[in-house]
Amino acid sequence: xxxxxxxxxxxxxxxxxxxxxxxxxxxxxxxxxxxxxxxxxxxxxxxxxxxxxxxxxxxxxxxxxxxxxxxxxxxxxxxxxxxxxxxxxxxxxxxxxxxxxxxxxxxxxxxxxxxxxxxxxxx
Numbered sequence: 001x002x003x004x005x006x007x008x009x010x011x012x013x014x015x016x017x018x019x020x021x022x023x024x025x026x027x028x029x030x031x032x033x034x035x036x037x038x039x040x041x042x043x044x045x046x047x048x049x050x051x052x053x054x055x056x057x058x059x060x061x062x063x064x065x066x067x068x069x070x071x072x073x074x075x076x077x078x079x080x081x082x083x084x085x086x087x088x089x090x091x092x093x094x095x096x097x098x099x100x101x102x103x104x105x106x107x108x109x110x111x112x113x114x115x116x117x118x119x120x121x122x123x
Contacts, residue, residue: 078095
């Protein structure tokens with residue numbers, strides 16, 4: 001989707017800066033006039049308007065290097081949900097899933113397994 005949006009901006013004559021984890025995927029856009037950014041932060045600095053096409057907010061945090069900040073915030077939200085709503089409330093489960101996603105992006109599989117085991121023990 002991101003390539004299609006960038007292509008539409010280029011077709012409309014808008015200056016477009018691109019970055020992708022897989023640099024080779026930007027080749028067609030570069031050939032059409034896009035400018036390559038060496039990092040996600042460089043892409044942010046180059047634009048007045050930014051469009052990020054990834055699966056979720058956790059992926060945005062991972063790409064922008066904000067995983068540690070996101071982890072701290074998600075742990076606080078999870079604890080508050082547990083305290084106020086209970087372990088099985090949908091918002092608590094969603095918060096636990098969001099934290100798991102951040103840990104997964106950080107390749108901290110062991111912590112994910114421990115967290116899941118604790119959840120099963122509480123049931």
